[in-house]
Amino acid sequence: MSAPPPPRRLADRQPGRWLLAIGIGLVLAFAAIAWVQWRQITLLSSTLRYEGDNLVWNFYQVESEFMQLRDLLRRTQLEPVPPQDVRQRFELFASRLPLAANDRLQELVDFGPEHQRTLQALHDFIRRHEALLGEVASGPLPREHVQRVLAEMAPLFEPVHDLSLRANQAVAEQVGQRSDTVRAQTRLGIGLTVFQSLLTAAFALLTLRQFRALARRRRELEQLAEHLQEARTEAEAASQAKSAFLANMSHELRTPLNGMLGMLALLETGRLDDQQADHLRTARQSATHLLDLLNDILDISKLESGRLEIVPHALDLPRLLQEVRSLMALGAAAKGLTLRLEVDPGVPTWVLADGKRLKQILFNLMNNAVKFTDRGEVALAVGAVPAPRGGGHALHFQVSDTGIGIDEAMRARLFQRFTQGDASTSRRYGGTGLGLEISRSLARLMGGDIGVDSTPGQGSRFTLRLVLPDAPPEPALPASRAPAAAPTPAPAAPADAPLDLLVADDHPVNRKFMAALLRHLGHRVRLAADGAEAVAEVQRQLPDLVFMDLHMPVQDGLQATRRLRALPPPAGRVPVVALTADAFADTRERVLAAGMDDFLSKPVRPDEIAALLQARFGARAAERPAARAQGDGPGRHGGDGGVHGGPSRPDTGDLDADTVPNDPATDPDASAPRRRYRAADVAEHLDMAVIGEVCVGVSLGGYRTVLGSFLADESGSQAALLAALDRGDTAALAERAHAVKGAAASLGLRALQATAAGLERQGAGLDAESLRAAAATLRTQIDAARGLLQRMGFL
Amino acid sequence: MPHAAPRRHVLTSLLRCSAAVAALLAAGTGAWALDAPKGRVVLSVTGQVGQANAAGRADFDMAMLEALPQHAFATSTPWHQGARRFSGPLLRDVLAAAGAQGSTLVAVALNDYKVEIPAEDTRRFKVLLATRIDGKPMAIRDKGPLFIIYPYDDDSLLRNERYYSRSAWQLRRLDVR
Numbered sequence: 001m002s003a004p005p006p007p008r009r010l011a012d013r014q015p016g017r018w019l020l021a022i023g024i025g026l027v028l029a030f031a032a033i034a035w036v037q038w039r040q041i042t043l044l045s046s047t048l049r050y051e052g053d054n055l056v057w058n059f060y061q062v063e064s065e066f067m068q069l070r071d072l073l074r075r076t077q078l079e080p081v082p083p084q085d086v087r088q089r090f091e092l093f094a095s096r097l098p099l100a101a102n103d104r105l106q107e108l109v110d111f112g113p114e115h116q117r118t119l120q121a122l123h124d125f126i127r128r129h130e131a132l133l134g135e136v137a138s139g140p141l142p143r144e145h146v147q148r149v150l151a152e153m154a155p156l157f158e159p160v161h162d163l164s165l166r167a168n169q170a171v172a173e174q175v176g177q178r179s180d181t182v183r184a185q186t187r188l189g190i191g192l193t194v195f196q197s198l199l200t201a202a203f204a205l206l207t208l209r210q211f212r213a214l215a216r217r218r219r220e221l222e223q224l225a226e227h228l229q230e231a232r233t234e235a236e237a238a239s240q241a242k243s244a245f246l247a248n249m250s251h252e253l254r255t256p257l258n259g260m261l262g263m264l265a266l267l268e269t270g271r272l273d274d275q276q277a278d279h280l281r282t283a284r285q286s287a288t289h290l291l292d293l294l295n296d297i298l299d300i301s302k303l304e305s306g307r308l309e310i311v312p313h314a315l316d317l318p319r320l321l322q323e324v325r326s327l328m329a330l331g332a333a334a335k336g337l338t339l340r341l342e343v344d345p346g347v348p349t350w351v352l353a354d355g356k357r358l359k360q361i362l363f364n365l366m367n368n369a370v371k372f373t374d375r376g377e378v379a380l381a382v383g384a385v386p387a388p389r390g391g392g393h394a395l396h397f398q399v400s401d402t403g404i405g406i407d408e409a410m411r412a413r414l415f416q417r418f419t420q421g422d423a424s425t426s427r428r429y430g431g432t433g434l435g436l437e438i439s440r441s442l443a444r445l446m447g448g449d450i451g452v453d454s455t456p457g458q459g460s461r462f463t464l465r466l467v468l469p470d471a472p473p474e475p476a477l478p479a480s481r482a483p484a485a486a487p488t489p490a491p492a493a494p495a496d497a498p499l500d501l502l503v504a505d506d507h508p509v510n511r512k513f514m515a516a517l518l519r520h521l522g523h524r525v526r527l528a529a530d531g532a533e534a535v536a537e538v539q540r541q542l543p544d545l546v547f548m549d550l551h552m553p554v555q556d557g558l559q560a561t562r563r564l565r566a567l568p569p570p571a572g573r574v575p576v577v578a579l580t581a582d583a584f585a586d587t588r589e590r591v592l593a594a595g596m597d598d599f600l601s602k603p604v605r606p607d608e609i610a611a612l613l614q615a616r617f618g619a620r621a622a623e624r625p626a627a628r629a630q631g632d633g634p635g636r637h638g639g640d641g642g643v644h645g646g647p648s649r650p651d652t653g654d655l656d657a658d659t660v661p662n663d664p665a666t667d668p669d670a671s672a673p674r675r676r677y678r679a680a681d682v683a684e685h686l687d688m689a690v691i692g693e694v695c696v697g698v699s700l701g702g703y704r705t706v707l708g709s710f711l712a713d714e715s716g717s718q719a720a721l722l723a724a725l726d727r728g729d730t731a732a733l734a735e736r737a738h739a740v741k742g743a744a745a746s747l748g749l750r751a752l753q754a755t756a757a758g759l760e761r762q763g764a765g766l767d768a769e770s771l772r773a774a775a776a777t778l779r780t781q782i783d784a785a786r787g788l789l790q791r792m793g794f795l
Numbered sequence: 796m797p798h799a800a801p802r803r804h805v806l807t808s809l810l811r812c813s814a815a816v817a818a819l820l821a822a823g824t825g826a827w828a829l830d831a832p833k834g835r836v837v838l839s840v841t842g843q844v845g846q847a848n849a850a851g852r853a854d855f856d857m858a859m860l861e862a863l864p865q866h867a868f869a870t871s872t873p874w875h876q877g878a879r880r881f882s883g884p885l886l887r888d889v890l891a892a893a894g895a896q897g898s899t900l901v902a903v904a905l906n907d908y909k910v911e912i913p914a915e916d917t918r919r920f921k922v923l924l925a926t927r928i929d930g931k932p933m934a935i936r937d938k939g940p941l942f943i944i945y946p947y948d949d950d951s952l953l954r955n956e957r958y959y960s961r962s963a964w965q966l967r968r969l970d971v972r
Binding site: 061064065068088091092094095099135 | 905906938
């Protein structure tokens with residue numbers, strides 16, 4: 001917006017002063033005009049008073065009466081005249097004289113001494129003849145007296161006439177003066193009127209300008225508001241674009257990262273020397289950190305654009321807490337920290353909440369606590385009181401540690417983006433710096449909040465407060481525990497037959513990763529590069545399930561699914577699970593609307609896939625050891641195996657369908673872990689508290705030695721047990737199981753211990769099939785324990 | 796005297812009525828309705844006079860004038876210092892007594908000063924034919940013996956030269972036209 005010219009602005013700034021000045025001017029002008037008019041009225045009334053005793057007329061009357069008296073006196077000498085007529089004349093003359101000698105008259109006109117003399121002479125004349133000619137007198141008028149009066153009058157005639165003339169002159173003078181005064185007054189009046197007019201005009205101009213300035217200002221304000229509105233719209237559009245960009249980028253970034261992580265995971269299953277394993281671990285850690293960052297950024301972008309939705313569902317709160325504890329156990333144990341979970345008896349079991357997000361918050365808080373605590377303990381204490389309104393509970397989740405603590409200045413900035421303790425802590429502890437911001441935003445989205453309480457050097461206490469409605473108990477999810485009836489009619493296949501899975505994804509790395517993952521789980525995999533190909537593949541041979549990426553060329557996942565659904569059964573009813581990296585809440589609705597059955601967000605986690613398959617196919621989806629796939633005959637697509645091959649595996653190309661060589665001969669007994677481990681696996685397989693105690697007792701080195709000898713089965717106890725199981729030798733079973741159980745218990749191998757304990761108690765009553773299954777379980781558990789312990793650095 | 800106005804009005808109407816009746820009587824009987832003056836004549840009403848007591852005119856001596864209802868008020872004039880109290884009959888009463896029928900009066904003074912007075916003035920204002928000033932008769936030298944006085948102090952409208960000039964003093968004659 002261009003600035004208005006400065007002079008205008010100056011004038012605009014002082015309209016008040018201008019108005020005041022003009023106002024004062026107008027008042028003064030009005031006062032002056034009032035004064036002039038008052039003067040004119042005064043002048044007029046003085047004129048009236050003056051005219052009332054008209055000067056000239058008065059003097060004329062004196063002269064006239066004087067002459068009439070003289071004439072009458074003269075007539076008395078020629079003819080008889082009644083004396084009373086003469087006396088009346090005399091009286092009339094006498095009555096006129098005071099008018100000419102009026103005091104007020106003297107004030108008005110300066111007649112000079114001559115006038116006074118004349119008046120005095122006339123007064124004397126009257127006084128002298130009063131006795132004879134006055135009204136009071138009577139009787140005849142003696143002729144000689146009349147003659148004497150006439151003689152006295154003769155010299156007075158001229159002065160009397162002069163009186164009239166002089167009065168005339170005085171009046172002329174007076175009139176002239178008056179005219180001058182009137183003229184001056186009129187001029188003054190005109191001047192004032194002009195002045196007043198000018199002031200009024202100025203006032204009007206100023207007012208006009210004020211109005212214009214107001215109008216201009218209003219226009220400017222309107223423009224400003226318009227610009228602001230535009231700017232806001234632009235900013236919103238920019239924000240939308242940013243969010244979309246972030247979402248797209250997350251997709252674009254996570255796809256290759258997903259592939260990378262998958263490949264790294266597969267690499268880890270290969271045979272590596274120590275240095276390679278170490279490099280690989282570092283690479284994986286970096287990639288995982290990158291994925292964490294990406295996830296956090298995606299969360300932030302969704303939070304900012306308001307697209308992150310909290311989807312509450314009934315959840316088993318103690319179980320969720322246990323999961324969190326399990327997730328943290330490894331990290332806490334690695335740092336030698338005691339991990340405590342205290343759940344108040346008042347805490348409801350079933351609540352309505354978004355489990356994923358609640359877990360995310362708790363994990364973040366716990367993770368921070370572990371990260372910033374070097375010794376002591378990390379505790380998660382959960383308490384609840386019934387909510388004041390509704391049928392819920394006000395819950396508090398208190399995560400306390402005995403770590404470095406947070407000073408007050410830091411607490412103020414704690415929940416801000418990229419704020420970690422300070423630069424040094426950031427270097428020392430790593431992390432994305434987004435976690436707390438996300439956690440607090442999530443907590444607030446859930447209607448709660450996170451508070452912090454800390455003493456530097458002594459520890460911190462973060463408290464998440466939420467009011468969660470109670471939920472009715474739900475039957476345990478069939479996911480990872482109890483196999484339940486699959487919602488989709490299972491194809492007629494043997495209960496342990498591998499699943500035939502079709503993966504449709506346009507990205508070769510994703511395809512490769514999915515293929516490796518699924519094959520590793522023991523299933524057969526077919527691959528398709530786009531939707532159309534997927535539909536064709538389904539029509540060619542019906543798979544058990546289709547994994548369908550949403551974003552694909554030619555025909556995207558949604559279109560392909562609609563086409564599939566248009567097919568006649570059974571092809572039309574094939575289960576379809578969406579794979580997508582844009583994890584917005586509406587994506588789920590879109591995919592379900594398109595007829596898809598489920599939804600997995602990328603990067604796909606092996607345990608999610610396993611859970612999903614197990615939920616749908618039950619026992620068929622159970623993880624198979626690689627060796628199990630040996631029976632896969634020709635004509636089957638993909639098959640398993642290949643992916644856990646040694647480092648020399650030629651897994652370099654685009655692993656499309658059927659291109660992975662099926663090579664079961666390749667080290668089926670690889671000692672390296674064959675799968676990715678969930679953090680929850682730790683809790684399932686290991687008892688970190690026992691391991692910790694053993695380490696404390698015999699040192700890490702001691703534990704390692706004992707562990708190494710157990711896993712190498714130097715005692716042969718495992719081999720003996722497995723052999724007994726394989727043989728169906730129930731007689732020796734209890735004893736051999738007992739030996740394994742004891743060793744497993746002392747080493748903290750929880751799952752193995754449990755299985756062995758079960759065999760010890762009940763193994764004698766089992767049939768051969770169950771014994772073989774138990775053997776498989778034992779092997780798996782041994783491998784899992786080995787893998788986990790190796791990952792944790794114990795091996 | 797706010798209550799005096801209507802009363803005066805009634806009085807005036809009665810007088811006018813009586814004057815008209817008197818005029819009728821005079822026309823009918825041929826007798827003089829107005830008494831002849833006994834003393835020196837101070838005022839002659841000439842012209843359209845219905846109640847003549849002399850040839851074509853109604854003469855008044857001072858006693859006749861003082862026999863009419865008397866009024867008084869104080870007013871200032873251009874010819875006197877301060878406000879003075881004037882008393883005498885109202886001019887309209889005098890005219891009624893003379894049976895005057897006209898729209899214009901010509902006042903003629905002893906010195907033959909003449910001025911026209913609209914008859915309307917006598918009805919509109921309380922115009923006094925003053926015979927006394929401050930309760931005393933006026934000499935010629937005091938602008939007497941008769942002085943037409945308007946109630947100048949009552950009405951600012953009167954305080955101008957038009958009415959001052961109608962205020963004839965040393966009045967001798969009223970010519971009704």
